[in-house]
Amino acid sequence: MNHLEQDDIILFYYGEAPEGLELHLKDCEKCMSEWTALQRTLNTVNGCPTPEPSADFEQRMWTSVRPQLCQSAPAPRPMWHLMAVAASVLLMVAAAFVLGRSARVPTPPSTSASLSQMRQQLLTLAVGDHLSRSEAVLTELLNTPDAPSTNIAQEQARAEELISANRIFRQTANHAGDVGTETILEDLEQVLLEIAHSPTILRSAEWKDLRKGIEDRGILFKVRVVESQMKEREAAPPESL
Amino acid sequence: MADNDAAVVATIIGGDRDAYRVLMDRYARGVFRLAYRMTGNEEDAEEVVQETFLRAYKQLPRWESRSSFSTWLYRIAANYSIDVARQKSKRSETSLTQYNDDGAVVDISQYMKSNEPGPERLLDSSRMQECVTTTLNELSSQERTAFVLRHFEDQSIEEIGTALGLSANATKQSIFRAVKKLRRALEPLVSPVKVTS
Numbered sequence: 001m002n003h004l005e006q007d008d009i010i011l012f013y014y015g016e017a018p019e020g021l022e023l024h025l026k027d028c029e030k031c032m033s034e035w036t037a038l039q040r041t042l043n044t045v046n047g048c049p050t051p052e053p054s055a056d057f058e059q060r061m062w063t064s065v066r067p068q069l070c071q072s073a074p075a076p077r078p079m080w081h082l083m084a085v086a087a088s089v090l091l092m093v094a095a096a097f098v099l100g101r102s103a104r105v106p107t108p109p110s111t112s113a114s115l116s117q118m119r120q121q122l123l124t125l126a127v128g129d130h131l132s133r134s135e136a137v138l139t140e141l142l143n144t145p146d147a148p149s150t151n152i153a154q155e156q157a158r159a160e161e162l163i164s165a166n167r168i169f170r171q172t173a174n175h176a177g178d179v180g181t182e183t184i185l186e187d188l189e190q191v192l193l194e195i196a197h198s199p200t201i202l203r204s205a206e207w208k209d210l211r212k213g214i215e216d217r218g219i220l221f222k223v224r225v226v227e228s229q230m231k232e233r234e235a236a237p238p239e240s241l
Numbered sequence: 242m243a244d245n246d247a248a249v250v251a252t253i254i255g256g257d258r259d260a261y262r263v264l265m266d267r268y269a270r271g272v273f274r275l276a277y278r279m280t281g282n283e284e285d286a287e288e289v290v291q292e293t294f295l296r297a298y299k300q301l302p303r304w305e306s307r308s309s310f311s312t313w314l315y316r317i318a319a320n321y322s323i324d325v326a327r328q329k330s331k332r333s334e335t336s337l338t339q340y341n342d343d344g345a346v347v348d349i350s351q352y353m354k355s356n357e358p359g360p361e362r363l364l365d366s367s368r369m370q371e372c373v374t375t376t377l378n379e380l381s382s383q384e385r386t387a388f389v390l391r392h393f394e395d396q397s398i399e400e401i402g403t404a405l406g407l408s409a410n411a412t413k414q415s416i417f418r419a420v421k422k423l424r425r426a427l428e429p430l431v432s433p434v435k436v437t438s
Binding site: 006010011042044048051053066151197199 | 403
C-alpha cells in the first residue's frame, strides 16, 4: 500500500486535500497514526492564547488614527472601465439625440418615428449583449459544483463590471420609457450586487444561500426570456413607416 | 455584515470620516490578533493595527466589494506585519534563548532536540506556549504569514497566494515548511508518554 505524503495529510487537516484521502486514512494504520500526531501538534498551536487588548483598545486606536484621516483622503478609484462603458452608451444616446435634433427642424412624422425606432434598436442591441454576458456569469455560477469552499473571485470581478454597465443601461431604458427592460435590469442589478458583495471564498452553506437567492429570484429565466425577445426584435424587419 | 460594511464604506467615501470608527470598532481586535501572531509582541501588533487602518482608509475606494471587508483588511495587515517583522529581523538576530515571566533564561533548544518527552514537560503548558512562540518567530516571514493566515484566519491557499503574490504551489510549500518546523519543535512535547510494563 502506498502511504500518504505528509503534505497531503497537512492539506487534509486544512480541508484542502484531494478526495479519497479520508478513505485511505480509515484503512491505513500508519497514515492514521501520522494524522493523529499532526492533529495533536497543530491543535496545541491553537491552544496558545493571544493577549486580549484592554477594554479601551478601540478608543485608543481611534484616537491615534482619527487625526491622520484628515490628512489623507481616500484615493480615487480607477474609473477607466466604467468610463469606457459609459462613453460607449453616452455616444450611442448622443448620436440618436443629435440626429433627432437635426431632424427636428423640418420634421416629417416618418423621420421622427424612425429616429425613435433607431434609439430603441441601439438600446436593444446594447442591452442584448449585456444580458448575454450576464447570463454567462450567472450560468457559470449556478453550475459550480458544491464544495467545502468555493472561490467566486472571477465571477465577482465580472459581476462588478456588469453592475457599472447595468446602471447605465437601466437609466437609458428609463429615459427611453422602456419599462420592461428597466424592470429586468433592476432585478439583475440586485443579483449582481449580491454576488459582488458576497465573500470571495464561500463555505458550502454560504454558497448554497447565494445560489438559492439567485434561483429564488428566477433571474436567469427572466434574463433568457428577455434576451430571446430582444433577439426576435433585432431579427424582425423594420416596421413600415 | 458584508452589505453593512459596504454601506459604511460608501458613507465614508461620501465624506463622513467619523463613520470609519464603525469599521475600527468592528475589526480592530481581529487585526490585533492577526498582527500579534505575525509579529509576536503587543507593541508591534498595535502599530500594525494603526497602520493597517490608515492604509485601508486611503485605499477604501479600491476595495470594490470583491472580497469581504475583513479579508481585504487582514491582507493589508498581513503585508504590513511582514514589513514590521523584516525590520525587526534586521535589527536583531533571533535566538533560541527566551525569557520566561520571571526573567529567567529558557533555552528551548533542549526541547527541540530531544525526542524523549517527559511527563513534566507534557504538563508544562507555559513552556509549550514559549516553544510555539519561538518556533513561529523562527519561521521566515513568508512561512509565518502563510501559516497564520491558513491556520488562524482560515483563509484558503488561493486567498493567501493572492495576498502574498505567490502561486498556489509556492503558498502550499510555505505552509508545509511551517507545519513541518512546528512538528519538529512541538511533537516531542505533545506525544503521549508510552508506558512500558
